[in-house]
Each structure stands twice: as structure tokens, then as C-alpha cells.
Amino acid sequence: MNADRMLLAQISDCHVIEPGRLLFDRVDTAALLAAAVAHLNRLRPDFVWITGDLVDSGAPAQYAHLRTLLGPLDIPYALLPGNHDARGALKAAFADHACWPEGDGKLDYVIEGLPLRLIALDSLVPGEGGGRLEEEQLAWLDAQLRRAPARPTVIAVHHPPFATGIAEMDAISLEGAAALGAIVARHPQIERILCGHLHRPTTVHWQGTVVTTAPSTAHQVALRLGPADPVSWVMEPPALHLHRWQKGHGLVTHQSYIGDYGPTTPFG
Numbered sequence: 700m701n702a703d704r705m706l707l708a709q710i711s712d713c714h715v716i717e718p719g720r721l722l723f724d725r726v727d728t729a730a731l732l733a734a735a736v737a738h739l740n741r742l743r744p745d746f747v748w749i750t751g752d753l754v755d756s757g758a759p760a761q762y763a764h765l766r767t768l769l770g771p772l773d774i775p776y777a778l779l780p781g782n783h784d785a786r787g788a789l790k791a792a793f794a795d796h797a798c799w800p801e802g803d804g805k806l807d808y809v810i811e812g813l814p815l816r817l818i819a820l821d822s823l824v825p826g827e828g829g830g831r832l833e834e835e836q837l838a839w840l841d842a843q844l845r846r847a848p849a850r851p852t853v854i855a856v857h858h859p860p861f862a863t864g865i866a867e868m869d870a871i872s873l874e875g876a877a878a879l880g881a882i883v884a885r886h887p888q889i890e891r892i893l894c895g896h897l898h899r900p901t902t903v904h905w906q907g908t909v910v911t912t913a914p915s916t917a918h919q920v921a922l923r924l925g926p927a928d929p930v931s932w933v934m935e936p937p938a939l940h941l942h943r944w945q946k947g948h949g950l951v952t953h954q955s956y957i958g959d960y961g962p963t964t965p966f967g
């Protein structure tokens with residue numbers, strides 16, 4: 700891999716359930732993830748990061764199904780838990796993944812050896828929709844960032860640290876966001892913070908960096924910005940993010956829709 704550039708793909712909120720079942724009796728999350736995997740194999744990124752809500756209720760059978768669905772992905776990938784995940788079952792199903800920390804605590808990790816340094820923060824709080832970063836996680840993050848101030852770095856955390864304007868999602872956002880922001884503001888090597896959770900794409904300038912949320916590979920959250928609007932889902936086209944980093948040019952995010960939209964046609 701060229702050290703001066705990298706293609707980092709991000710998929711999110713796959714919400715896989717047991718084989719043969721539909722989420723909400725309507726959404727075939729397994730078929731949608733299989734389509735995302737085929738799409739990734741065609742795009743050929745250098746690495747794939749899957750930013751939480753990997754499965755829908757944290758059951759071991761759901762992680763086994765997830766693992767089967769990710770089997771055809773012939774690109775290295777790493778996983779991050781979201782509020783629908785269960786730390787123990789996730790780690791057990793992917794025990795061969797080298798990135799996990801020891802013990803049964805939060806699944807924070809660093810991936811070295813790629814042109815971008817990747818730092819995962821585990822915001823899962825069992826039984827809660829909202830997320831939280833603990834003081835010790837933030838101290839660990841600060842120490843990691845101090846160790847490599849010249850390395851372009853991307854952080855992933857499932858829950859976005861900012862208010863999106865979708866009221867019921869903002870009610871289950873990230874506790875500890877202000878403390879995270881104070882650390883982020885001190886480390887200009889952070890190219891981006893990647894989030895999931897929202898099931899739709901957003902971008903914000905935050906604490907001296909850029910934070911983006913990725914769409915879901917399955918159902919999207921409807922764009923309803925009224926303060927009393929109930930949160931609702933909609934089958935807008937599933938999509939993924941392809942983050943292209945090049946030294947001297949920064950990180951550019953492309954949104955790639957998953958599905959058959961017809962042939963590409965040259966202009967003219």
C-alpha cells in the first residue's frame with residue numbers, strides 16, 4: 700500500500716438478526732449487508748471499518764450470522780460496537796481479530812500499520828440507547844494521540860458527539876462529548892471522527908476537526924427536524940462512505956449508494 704494515500708470504507712448499522720428473519724417483519728438486513736459486501740469487493744478499498752449496531756440485539760446467533768455474511772468480504776476489516784451490540788458476544792464471535800484489548804471491558808483499540816492511524820472508541824452502555832465515554836477511555840485516547848502527533852489519525856465512535864437536529868436521536872447521543880471535544884481540540888492530527896447511530900449522512904465542523912455520520916446498510920432514519928417529530932425509519936437507498944485520504948490533500952468523503960442504478964455512461 701502507498702503510504703501517502705488510503706481508501707477507507709465505512710459501513711454502519713447493519714442490524715443483522717437471526718437467519719431467515721426480517722427486522723420489523725419488513726427489512727431484510729442480511730440481504731442488504733450481503734449487497735454491501737459485494738459492493739465493497741467491487742470498490743476495493745484498503746480497509747473497511749464497521750461502526751456499530753452490527754447486529755440488532757446482541758445475541759450470539761446474530762453475531763454468527765454476521766460473521767457468515769462478512770465471510771465473502773475479501774478486504775481487511777474491523778468492528779466497533781454500537782448500542783444494539785453486546786460486547787462479550789461480539790468479541791467471542793470475532794475472537795481471532797487482533798485489535799481487541801485484553802479483559803472484558805470497553806473495546807477501545809488502535810490499528811497501526813496503515814497510512815491512516817485508526818482509533819476506535821467503544822461508547823456502548825449495556826441496556827441504554829445513548830452512549831458514554833468514560834474518563835479512563837478519554838485519558839487513554841489522549842495518551843494514544845500524544846504518542847503519535849504527526850500521524851494522520853481517524854477516530855471512530857458509534858454515537859455522534861454533536862446534536863444532529865433529529866430530536867429523538869439527539870436524546871440518545873454521546874455522554875462525555877464535551878470532554879472528548881477538549882481532547883480533540885488539542886490534537887490537530889485528527890483528520891476525522893467517524894460515527895454511525897444516526898442512519899443517515901451528516902457532516903459538522905467540531906472542535907477543530909470534521910465529524911461525519913454514515914448511512915446504514917439497511918434502513919435509514921427519516922429526515923424530520925421538527926422538535927416534536929417522532930423518530931421514524933424509511934427505506935431510502937442504503938449507502939456507504941468511502942473516505943479517500945491523500946497526503947497534502949486531506950480526507951475526502953464520498954457517499955456510494957448500494958444497489959443497481961443502471962450503467963455508467965460517458966458524457967458526450
Ligand SMILES: [Fe+2]
Pocket residue numbers: 712714751752781783896897898
Ligand atoms: Fe443503528
